[in-house]
Structure formats: C-alpha cells, structure tokens
Amino acid sequence: MKEWYDAIKEAQSVERIEEIRIAVFGKKGVLAAEFAKMKSAPDEEKSKIAQELNTHKTALMNELQQRKTILQTLELEAHMKAEAIDVSMYSTNSESGALHPVMETMDRIVEYFSSMNFAVKTGNMVEDDFNNFEALNLPKYHPARDMQDTFYFRDEMLLRTHTSPVQIRTMMNSKPPIRMIAPGAVFRRDYDITHTPMFHQVEGLLVDEEGKVSFANLKFILEDFLKYMFGDVDVRFRPSFFPFTEPSAEVDISCVFCKGKGCRVCSKTGWLEVLGCGIVDPNVFEAVKYENVSGYAFGLGVERFAMLIHHIGDLRSLFEGDIKLLEQFQ
Ligand SMILES: CNC(=O)COc1cccc(Nc2cc(Cl)ccn2)c1
Numbered sequence: 001m002k003e004w005y006d007a008i009k010e011a012q013s014v015e016r017i018e019e020i021r022i023a024v025f026g027k028k029g030v031l032a033a034e035f036a037k038m039k040s041a042p043d044e045e046k047s048k049i050a051q052e053l054n055t056h057k058t059a060l061m062n063e064l065q066q067r068k069t070i071l072q073t074l075e076l077e078a079h080m081k082a083e084a085i086d087v088s089m090y091s092t093n094s095e096s097g098a099l100h101p102v103m104e105t106m107d108r109i110v111e112y113f114s115s116m117n118f119a120v121k122t123g124n125m126v127e128d129d130f131n132n133f134e135a136l137n138l139p140k141y142h143p144a145r146d147m148q149d150t151f152y153f154r155d156e157m158l159l160r161t162h163t164s165p166v167q168i169r170t171m172m173n174s175k176p177p178i179r180m181i182a183p184g185a186v187f188r189r190d191y192d193i194t195h196t197p198m199f200h201q202v203e204g205l206l207v208d209e210e211g212k213v214s215f216a217n218l219k220f221i222l223e224d225f226l227k228y229m230f231g232d233v234d235v236r237f238r239p240s241f242f243p244f245t246e247p248s249a250e251v252d253i254s255c256v257f258c259k260g261k262g263c264r265v266c267s268k269t270g271w272l273e274v275l276g277c278g279i280v281d282p283n284v285f286e287a288v289k290y291e292n293v294s295g296y297a298f299g300l301g302v303e304r305f306a307m308l309i310h311h312i313g314d315l316r317s318l319f320e321g322d323i324k325l326l327e328q329f330q
Pocket residue numbers: 164167168201203205242244245275276277278280281284297298299300301
C-alpha cells in the first residue's frame with residue numbers, strides 16, 4: 001500500500017491525482033481488491049484486516065484531497081501568471097489620433113489673442129452682400145469684388161470670402177470698445193497650386209474711443225504675435241492698400257527657411273509675406289453707425305502659417321487627408 005502514498009506525494013498534476021483516485025478507490029481498484037481478498041481470510045483475522053484497510057482508505061483519501069488542493073492552487077497560479085497583462089508595459093503601436101496641422105495652428109493663433117484678452121467670435125459661412133462686401137467699403141461693382149472670385153447663391157447670398165462679416169455683425173450688435181478675433185473657414189472661386197476654394201482665416205479687430213488706438217498699438221501686437229508664432233524672426237511693415245483700412249500695411253517675416261539669406265520659398269528676397277493690416281477706414285464705421293471711434297484690423301491665412309511653421313511645400317497636401325502625412329503631427 002506504501003507505493004500509493006508515494007504516488008500521491010509525487011503527483012505533479014490534478015489529472016494524475018484523478019488517475020490515482022480511480023486506481024485506489026475505483027470498483028476495480030486496489031482497495032476493492034484487498035477487501036475482496038479479505039473475504040477468503042480466516043474469520044479471526046477479518047476484523048483486523050478490515051480495520052487496517054479502512055485506516056488506509058481514510059488516510060489515502062485525506063492525502064489525495066490535500067495533494068489535489070495544493071496542485072489545483074499551483075495550476076491556477078500558473079494559469080493567472082500566463083494570462084497576466086502588464087499594464088505598465090509601453091505599447092509601441094498606439095493608434096492615437098492627432099489634430100490636423102491647420103487646426104492646431106488655428107488653436108495657437110486663437111490662444112495668443114485670447115491671452116491678450118481678445119474675444120473669439122464665429123459666424124455663418126453663408127453671408128449676405130452687405131456684411132461681406134458693402135459694409136467693408138466695397139460698394140457694388142467695386143473691382144475688388146471680382147478679385148474676390150465669390151461663390152454666389154440666389155439674391156445676393158454668398159459663401160463668405162473672409163471672416164470680416166463676423167466683425168461687422170459684432171459692431172452692428174454691440175457698443176465699443178471691441179477687442180475680438182474671428183477665426184473660420186472662408187471660400188473663394190480660386191483653385192490652383194497655391195489656392196484652394198476653401199481655406200481658413202483669422203481676422204482681428206480692435207475698436208475704442210477716437211484717439212485711443214494708434215498704428216503703434218497695431219505694430220506692437222502683430223510683432224509680438226509673429227514672434228510667438230515663428231520664434232526669433234524679424235518683422236517688417238510695408239505700405240499697402242485695402243479698401244477697408246487706411247493706412248494699410250502688409251507684414252513680412254524674415255524667411256523661416258533661409259533665415260533671410262534668400263531661397264526658392266522667399267523668391268530670394270529673404271522675406272515672407274504673412275498678413276495684412278491697417279487702421280479701419282471711416283467708411284466702415286459709417287456703415288455700422290459707429291461714431292467718435294478709431295480702430296485697427298488685420299487678417300491672415302491659417303494654411304499659410306501652418307505651411308511655414310511645419311515646412312509643408314504643397315497647399316493641397318493639407319486637404320488630401322493622407323494619413324502618412326497627418327500622422328507626423330501626433
Ligand atoms: C488674408 N488677409 C489679408 O491679407 C488682409 O486681411 C485684412 C487686412 C486688413 C483688414 C482686414 N479686416 C478688416 C475687418 C474689418 Cl471689420 C474692418 C477692416 N478690416 C483684413
């Protein structure tokens with residue numbers, strides 16, 4: 001019988017325990033055979049043998065059960081260990097999304113002017129002639145309108161060609177002082193390697209009492225803004241013309257690619273034009289019925305900023321949704 005106690009001690013698996021249980025306790029098992037043999041033993045020995053066999057039966061059952069419990073625990077631990085997930089492990093294939101470079105650039109522009117206490121205002125993309133042109137000193141049949149290559153609907157409704165209408169509507173609906181920016185999508189019937197029918201603009205407007213707003217204020221905030229966006233660049237104001245501002249200026253930064261030496265991107269000038277600005281023309285204030293005020297305004301193209309900041313050569317790549325390009329902006 002001893003070999004069975006050893007077999008239980010040496011058992012390494014639950015199914016081995018089950019084999020031993022059947023071999024010892026089964027109908028054709030060792031104990032059944034011993035009890036059968038006892039029947040043919042002399043009477044006076046029967047009770048002694050029966051007592052011995054029952055002691056073994058109880059002892060073997062206990063040993064078997066204890067060993068089985070130990071093996072079950074070991075098997076469970078091994079199973080848990082094999083299936084354990086190390087949550088601290090760094091995953092290399094994180095498929096996380098990312099902001100589109102144009103939206104990320106727009107967010108940064110908004111962040112700057114918000115930090116300067118400019119309100120951020122949005123408006124409809126479908127606009128009317130008054131808010132998109134008339135009020136901006138662009139009367140009917142003004143040549144600048146043709147330049148605008150506008151998407152017209154019926155009865156003078158149109159897709160806005162800039163975000164100025166948001167500023168016109170703000171002036172129509174609130175009193176000065178005003179300090180706001182208007183980010184958003186704008187539309188022009190222009191489509192070539194450097195123009196897309198839809199693109200994004202941010203316009204800014206500051207209006208206060210007459211005499212409280214000067215070109216110096218405009219120069220300061222645009223210079224500070226451009227250094228915030230492009231880092232250590234030189235900023236240059238060039239006299240220009242817009243129907244809605246007088247005086248007007250176009251603003252250049254030293255080329256971010258060649259640091260001003262001259263290259264293909266800046267057409268060897270060392271300068272890149274990035275935005276337009278000026279002192280709001282009195283005719284605009286007349287249209288919105290503002291009196292005794294002065295103000296400045298500016299406008300910029302977000303795609304142009306994004307392309308300069310991220311060194312993207314082709315405008316169209318911002319609209320193709322090419323995941324290989326976009327995932328570089330994670
Ligand atoms: C991409 N944009 C550019 O190159 C130039 O945009 C500009 C320039 C100067 C002024 C404005 N906007 C503006 C708005 C109002 Cl309500 C009144 C006067 N001006 C936009």
